[in-house]
Amino acid sequence: MYNILVCDDDKEIVKAIDIYLSKEDYNVLKAYNGNEALKIIRNTEVHLVILDIMMPGKDGIETLEEIRKEFSIPVLMLSAKSEDSDKIIGLDLGADDYVTKPFNPMELIARVNSCIRRYTKFGSIEVKEGSKMYKSGDLVIDDNLKKVMIEGKEVKLTPTEYNILKFLLKNKGTVFSIDQIYENVWKDEAYAAENIIAVHIRHIREKIEINPKDPRYLKVIWGIGYKIEKID
Amino acid sequence: MKAHLHQKRHFLIGVNFKSAYLGRIRSEMEELIFANDSYKMIKDGNNRIYYTNYYPIYGIGDCGNFLIIYQDKALTNIPFSEKTDTLAEIKEEVIKKDNNKVNFCYENNEYTSNEPEFLDDYTRGFLNYNTAITYYSSRKTGAITRNDYSGYDYVGSEDENVIPEVDEIPEITSDTASYSVSDVSTTSLTTDTTNVIESETAQEREVEQYTAAIEDFTIYTSFITELPENSEIALVINTMTQLKPYEQQIMIALPVSVILTLLISIFLINSIGHVKGKDEIQLTDFDKIPLEVMLCAVLIVFAIFGVSIEELGADIMVSQNTFFTTITTVYIIIFAVLEIFMVTLIARIKAKKFLDTCICGRLFKWSVKILSEMLDMIKRWLLKIRDSIKKTQKGISENIKLTWKLIGAIGIYIIVSIVLVGIFGEFGVILDGIILFYVMYQVLARVNSFMKLEAGLKEIYEGNNTIRLYKDDFTKEFENCVDYVNDISNGFENAVEESLKSERLKTELITNVSHDIKTPLTSIINYVDLIKKENIDNDKLKEYVDILDSKSQRLKKLTEDLVEASKASSGNVSLNLEEIGLIELLNQLIGEYKDKFEEKNLEIVTNLSKVNIKVKADSRYLYRVIDNLFGNISKYALENSRVYIETEIMEARKSKGYSKKYI
Incomplete structure (x- = not known):
């Protein structure tokens, strides 16, 4: 049982999140402002904090700063502010994820699961030298077993999808155009590759990403190509 | 050495010295005619003897003695003493034998001299040509004047009437040395002796004109051939003689010093104005003094020292050493001043401030x-x-x-x-x-x-709208106009600022409102979802919940779009322009939408350019444009139809475009 603290000044939202997370067998603690949240964190073992930004009194950003001074527990920010600049501020201050309101309940649950796995069970997989394993963050490919793991869970990919993902992960951080991916994976000159690759990429994204529209690992650089984000 | 020097001097000074000396004799002859009581005078029988204060000839010095007799008058430069108070004594004194002196006498139309012959000839020719002197004598008073203007009496000055206006006088060239004395005397005799020539004007004024020629004079002279040591010419000759042994060294030193001067000048000209650590030509305060002032200073220095050199040259009593030391010093000062002037001049020219640093x-x-x-x-x-x-x-x-x-x-x-x-x-x-x-x-x-x-x-x-006019630039009549224009401009500027400000406020308002809407919307979406997850048997209720679900989702999309739209309309969108491949973008998006199109049996027909078209755009916004378009196609296109995606380069408008149709 993991303790998850949900902090939002809107009681109905806290309640709804409580309902969703309880179904997933989490123990939910509730707070309605920053000070309450801090009190609970100091007194109880908390495994994850879901924190709203716009709250009366101590707001989410200040609360996050306080938490980060004492604890290293994962924090998921929740906010109606959807500007890129707001997200960047939150992530810079040490938040682990950022979900904008109104959120899709399933996405929220997936992100909570992901955070919990990352910071508790999963830890980090050691990549032995010489072994045919590639990784970026919690995305791991074991080329010997032909297995793809995301946050410790195996994902089933078709052979083509597997090859594309392996190629991108081997060269993580580098952007490749459709033609380059085709030539490297098919070992053939690109001919009418066009949207075939794009379709495959979308399928991979749907399988490995929580929100395929806002991918964490497989990023789309529109008009240029694709890359696997380099995450330590 | 001495003999050599003597010859040389004689040769060098022969003609010049002679002409100067003879010129003096000639003027003394004239003096004699007009001699008056301003001279020391004694009587020797019927003769009157005048003693002149003979002064030295410029550049030569005191160099000879003379006794000139005309009618009953005589003039000499021998100082008066008891031994020199008769004509005979004076004559004896003048032609007294002396190694350093040459004599010549003109007596009873006979010319005698102990000079070398070629110099002799010159003397004769000179005297003959130049000795005709015209003068006037008043019948009443016997006063002698040089012209017929009785009011004037310019004794001792030269006069244009000196040269007789007689055609027969032969032309004398510089070659007078070859002219024989007998020829001259015959011609001279025909022109005048003591003939009385009466002109009408002369008669009216009771004046008679006389002309005295060489024949009327008796002249005894002696002059030195050895120059006095302190004369200027002697100074020059002595110096040259002293320098003679160093001729070879001077010949070498001269070009060397010229080359050295050139090199130093080039170095100076190059380096003038450069200061360590600075690239530009630097002007000192000295270089900023107006050029005219400098020029005046230089000219004053020149004038002072130039005059002093002249003075020095005139003063032949100066010794050789003093003379050259002074000259050298003066030249050094003059050249130093000149050098300073040149340096500042070059600095000014180099700094391109020549015009700025002079008043002109x-x-x-x-x-x-x-x-x-x-x-x-x-x-x-x-x-x-x-x-x-x-x-x-x-x-x-x-x-x-x-x-x-x-x-x-x-x-x-x-x-x-x-x-x-x-x-x-x-x-x-x-x-x-x-x-x-x-x-x-x-x-x-x-x-x-x-x-x-x-x-x-x-x-x-x-x-x-930031333009402002200044009244000083206008004449009085335009002052009101200037005010109006400035007001209009101000008004425009304010209006533009106002409208920008109100746009910003509008965007802020919309953003805040949409945030406020989002919070209750979150609850709606979440609880609708929770309702959906409950097992509802009532079909009608299910239908209603579905409607609620889709409409709340739509509301969510609308609030997000609202913020974007207001930002775009107020110009608060900052675009990150970069080169992106349009074809690549289209392929990526087709990949994204392929499944959705296939769900509705939409056939995609592409006709994309083979060349990857590069466009400068913000990829995220361009993506959203096409994303919206494809989203609408997938939602509203007629099922089982075809989607045409084509690109076309429109040359005429020099822009790349693409078109999409769906049927």
């Missing part, structure tokens, strides 16, 4: 500026006139009043001009010119103001 240059620049401004003004004025002529041609009948005013003004001007010229004559023309110039200046100033006003209005018209 500044005046020149200033006048060029004034001139160009005037030309500019005239040019604009002429253009304006051309325009106004065109306008006037059209509107002359309408503006008849203005025309009359103009004609009246011209008429008044003409009348004023006539009056001015009538009263003041030539001066009136100048006055008239000044008036015309003044009127022209006033007119031009107004035309100029008008042009500036037009330029300012044009700026505002073109959208530059």
Whole structure:
């Protein structure tokens, strides 16, 4: 049982999140402002904090700063502010994820699961030298077993999808155009590759990403190509 | 050595010295005729003897003695003493034997000399030609004058009548040495002796004209051939003789010093004005003193030292050493001053400040500026006139009043001009010119103001609302205009700022409102979802919940779009422009939508350019444009139809475009 603290000044939202997370067998603690949240964190073992930004009194950003001074527990920010600049501020201050309101309940649950796995069970997989394993963050490919793991869970990919993902992960951080991916994976000159690759990429994204529209690992650089984000 | 020097001197000074000395004798002969009581005079029987204060000949010094006799008068430079108070004694003293002296005598038309022959000839020729002296004697008083103006009495000065106006006198060239004395005497005799020539004017004034020629004189002279040590010529000759042994060294030293001077000059010219650590030519405060002042200072120094050299040259008593030491010092000072002047001059030229650092240059620049401004003004004025002529041609009948005013003004001007010229004559023309110039200046100033006003209005018209006009640039009549223009400009600027501000506020409002909407919306979406997850048996209720679900999702999308739309409309979107491949983007998006199209059995027909078209755009926004388009296609296109995706490069508009159709 993991303790998850949900902090939002809107009681109905806290309640709804409580309902969703309880179904997933989490123990939910509730707070309605920053000070309450801090009190609970100091007194109880908390495994994850879901924190709203716009709250009366101590707001989410200040609360996050306080938490980060004492604890290293994962924090998921929740906010109606959807500007890129707001997200960047939150992530810079040490938040682990950022979900904008109104959120899709399933996405929220997936992100909570992901955070919990990352910071508790999963830890980090050691990549032995010489072994045919590639990784970026919690995305791991074991080329010997032909297995793809995301946050410790195996994902089933078709052979083509597997090859594309392996190629991108081997060269993580580098952007490749459709033609380059085709030539490297098919070992053939690109001919009418066009949207075939794009379709495959979308399928991979749907399988490995929580929100395929806002991918964490497989990023789309529109008009240029694709890359696997380099995450330590 | 001594003998050598002697010969050399004789040769060097022969003609020059002789002509100077003979010239002196010649003038002493004239003096004798007009000799008066200002000289020391004694009587020797019937003869009167005058003692002159003979002064040294410039550059040669005291170099000879003479005794000149004319009629009953005699003149000598032998100082008076008891031993020299008769003609015989004086003559003895003059032609006394001396190794260093040469004598010549002219007695009873006989010329004798102990000179070498070629010098002899020269002396004879000189004397014969130059000794005819005309003078006038009053019949009443016997006073002797040099011309017939009885009022004047210029004793001792030279006169144009000295040379007799007689054609028969042969032309004497510089070659007089070959001219024999007998020839001269015959011609001279025919012209005059003591003949009395009476002219009408002379008779009226009771004046007789006389001409004295060489034959009337008896001359005893002696002059030195050895120059005095302290004479200037001797000084030069001595120095040259001393330097003679070093001739070879001088011949080497001269080009060496010339080359050295050149090298040093080149180095100096190159390095002038450069200061360590600075690239530009540096001018010191000294270099900023007006060039004219410097030039005056230099000229003053030159004048002072130049005069002192002259003085020095004149003072032949100076010893050789003193002479050269002084000259060298003076030259060093002069060259030092010159050098300083040249250095600052070169520095100024190098720094391209030559004109700025001299008064004349500044005046020149200033006048060029004034001139160009005037030309500019005239040019604009002429253009304006051309325009106004065109306008006037059209509107002359309408503006008849203005025309009359103009004609009246011209008429008044003409009348004023006539009056001015009538009263003041030539001066009136100048006055008239000044008036015309003044009127022209006033007119031009107004035309100029008008042009500036037009330029300012044009700026505002073109959208530059920060333009401001300054009253000082305009004539009085335009002050109100300037105020109006500035007000308009101010108003525009304020209006633009206001509208920008209100746009910003609007965006902020919308953003805040949408945030406020999002919070309750989150609850709605979440609880609708929770309702859906409950097992509902009632079909109607299910249907209603579905509607709630889809509409709340739509509301979510709308709030997000609202923020974007208001941002875009207020210009708060910052675009991150980069080169992106349009074909690549289209392929990526087709990949994204392929499944959705296939769900509705939409067949994709692509006709994309083989070349990857590069466009400069913000990829996220361009993506959203096409994403929206594809989203709409997938939602609203008729099922089982075809989607055409084509790209086309439109050359005519020099832009790349793409078109999509769906059927």
